Amino acid sequence: DITVASQAVDNLRLVSHLANVGDAKTLVIHPASTTHQQLTTDEQLATGVTPDLIRVCGQHKYLSGF
Numbered sequence: 001d002i003t004v005a006s007q008a009v010d011n012l013r014l015v016s017h018l019a020n021v022g023d024a025k026t027l028v029i030h031p032a033s034t035t036h037q038q039l040t041t042d043e044q045l046a047t048g049v050t051p052d053l054i055r056v057c058g059q060h061k062y063l064s065g066f
Contacts, residue, residue: 002051006033009054027057 009030029035031049039047 002030002032005052005054006030029055029057031055 009028012028031053032044032051036044036047036049039049041051044050
């Protein structure tokens, strides 16, 4: 459900709710209500975006030796 997924992201406290995945933070995004909101439901599904999809981008700022 798009409403439940969006509310889940909005209620997170330990991560940033941002669309900028190029940042050096751990980010969470609900594409159906943000980056893909201009698309129809069928267009979203064709790109792999389901109403309940939540994307997490984890950053490892202090890792070394790679």
